[in-house]
Amino acid sequence: MKRRFIPLLVCFMLIFAVFLPQDIGVAANGSVTIAEDTVNIRSGPSLSYQLVKQGKKGEKFTIIKEKGDWIQIQLSAAKTGWVANWVVTKSSNGTTTTSTTNSKKMSAEANTDQLRVRSGPGTSFRIIGYLNKGQAVSVLDENENWLKISATFGEGWVAREFIDTKNNNNNNNNDSKEEDNNKSIGTGIVTETLNIRNEPSTTGTLIGKLTKGTSITIYSKKNNWLEINYSNQRAWVSSDYVQIGDKDKPSTSNGAIGTVTASNLSVRSDTSLNSDIIGSVSKGQKFTILDEVSNWVKIEYQPGKIGWAAGWYFTREKGNSELAKDSKVTILHNGTNIRKDPNVQSNVLKRANEGETYPIKAVEDDWYEITLPNGTNGYIAGWLVTTNGTGPGIDKKGAEGYLRSKTIVIDPGHGGIDTGATGASGTLEKELTLRTAQLLSDKLKAAGANVFLTRSNDSYLPLPSRVRLASVHQSDAFISLHYDSNLDRSIKGMTGYYYHSYQKELAEYVYNATNSQTRLKSRGVRSGDYHVLRENQRQAVLMELGYLSNSAEEMTLKSGQFQENAATGLYNGLARYFKEQ
Missing domain, CATH: 3.40.630.40 (Zn-dependent exopeptidases)
Incomplete structure (x- = not known):
């Protein structure tokens, strides 16, 4: 009886197994890579479960199954955990994908001189160095407007439009032609609401509009029309309503006056503490700053002799030689304070509103000295205004x-x-x-x-x-x-x-x-x-x-x-x- 019962029992179990409720999870298929700096891995598929481990960016784990927005992963031979699918990237078996930056291992070079390298992806970040035209760098990361690069002085971010990129393993002619087509000839600021057309003519189809103050990258010019990139296609705008000028390309001289604060300061042949000492200056001496690179200033320390000194040993004074006659600031916010002196503790002379403009008389540290309608002078913080392009820009510091x-x-x-x-x-x-x-x-x-x-x-x-x-x-x-x-x-x-x-x-x-x-x-x-x-x-x-x-x-x-x-x-x-x- 037992011998007959055993085969029947096995058959019953196999049939019953077919109708057992299936786990809503999905069988293992590929792996995940942690996408954030630190990610919590939990004992179950919910934020309410206990934390079992913290994963670090770049770590990879094998997928066991998925349940809703959560993925069960293999942590070790005997240990598993759950991670939210919005903090990882997935790759399937045999078709593992990596990020564009890592797989291409892009190299690049600057397409303009004195290109600012910043500590972050935006013009509000401090300048940490400069690149000259043709200088080669490695691309570490990217977004649609900025590239994170590695240069001789370290890592930083540069505006994408001033860098030509290329893949180390791809040098065919088609790519070269495409790179040439993607090279910009400059940038500009829209001065009025501006129509965008599909060809350089007022009869061209209207495909969009740009608002006043929008920055654009210019790829070519035809008569009084400028070619731009708009919604992933080439388009045209009238140059009559665009103020031409590179928004993140510095001038090589700002005309400011610097006073030495160190008792005895070495002047060097280049912008490095390792470069040769070619002279020295003393506390209290004043010099016109001819150029500035990565916190180093170029000065004429003796008649006919020019060198570099550490910029952190200089205080700045007003310098008018950098100002064009028509330099103006435009107020960005209603109720902006215009003060008696260049500091936030100074008395308020006037509250200005968005859109008002004032002539620039001088620049002092992060403040513009401006002339008010009644003829008196006041100061306004440089990060609360824009300039008309001929005036010197001031980066907002401290953010x-x-x-x-x-x-x-x-x-x-x-x-x-x-x-x-x-x-x-x-x-x-x-x-x-x-x-x-x-x-x-x-x-x-x-x-x-x-x-x-x-x-x-x-x-x-x-x-x-x-x-x-x-x-x-x-x-x-x-x-x-x-x-x-x-x-x-x-x-x-x-x-x-x-x-x-x-x-x-x-x-x-x-x-x-x-x-x-x-x-x-x-x-x-x-x-x-x-x-x-x-x-x-x-x-x-x-x-x-x-x-x-x-x-x-x-x-x-x-x-x-x-x-x-x-x-x-x-x-x-x-x-x-x-x-x-």
Whole structure:
């Protein structure tokens, strides 16, 4: 009886197994690579499970199975864990993919002289060195507007338009022709709302508009038309409404006067402590600064003898030789203080409004001395204004210090099956929010902030999970990024939202800086009953960065220049908020 029963039992078990409930996870298929600097690996597929390990950026693990937005991975022979799919990149068996930068191992060279190298991807970051035309560098990382490079003096970021890249393993003629076509001949600033056409003629088809203040890269010129790149295609704009000039290419002389502060300072043959000493200067001596490279200044230390000295041993005074007769500043924000002296403790002489212009009389450190309508002089901080191109630019200093070690959670709205709004020409909100988030993340990381994205790829994440990330990481600020839509396609502009009263100050700082940088129509800051704000116990703001339903605004929003400006504005707003805390 037993012998007959055993085969029957085996058959029954096999049949029963077919109808057993299947785990919703997916069988092992490939591996994952940690995409963030530090990622929590948990005992189960939820943020509520216990932490079992922290993964570091670049670590790879084999996939066991997937469950919703979570992936089970093999940590060791006897240990597994779960990681959220929005903080890793996946590769399948046999088709492992690596990042563009790593696989191509790009080399590059500067296509202009005295190209500024900055500590981060943006013009608000400090200058750490210069490249000369033809100087070779290695590309370490990239986003759509900036390249992180390695040069003889270290690592830094440069504007993509002033660098020619090439793959070490690809030198065919077609690539060379494509590189030539991608070389720019300069940059410019749009001075009025400007039509974009598909050919260099007023009869060309109108394909979009550029707002006043937008920076453009110029690839060629035909009569009074300029060729630009717009929405991944070549297009044309009238040169009558473009102020030509490189936005991040320095002049070689600023005419400022420097006073030596060291008792005895060596003058060297080059910009390095290892270069030969060719002379010396003493405390109190004054020199015209002829050039400046990586915190070194070029001076004529004796009649007819020129050398380099450490710039940190000089104080700066007013220098008018750098100013053209028509140099002016334009106010960026309403209520900007014009002060009696060049410091924030000085008495306020006047409050200026956005768009007002004043002649520049001189430059003193980070301040412009300007002439007021009544003939008196005042001072205004250089980071609160723009110049007309002939005046010297002043970089905003200190932002990195206010952001260092702050924990920022960036929430690119929507993702995966949730596409969000769809633009008039098909732009998906979920793709645009991720673009903006990645550009902002690069800037914040370069400033030393701890940055976490609620998603780093096209994946769906429930709203409670997004909020939970702010709590888990004890964020100092939570920034939710969105693009708006309305049945009335004439509506346009930017809006900032908060829910709790303690979130209002952050929302105002972030909104004001972003709106000033992008120059979209201002719809203001208001209370909004959004889950990521209402259920958030941390400082949080939700930004609607423009209307995709407005066809003209949609073209602006998806342009590379708007994305750069939006990320810069968000970055500056966060820095100003933390500065005041």
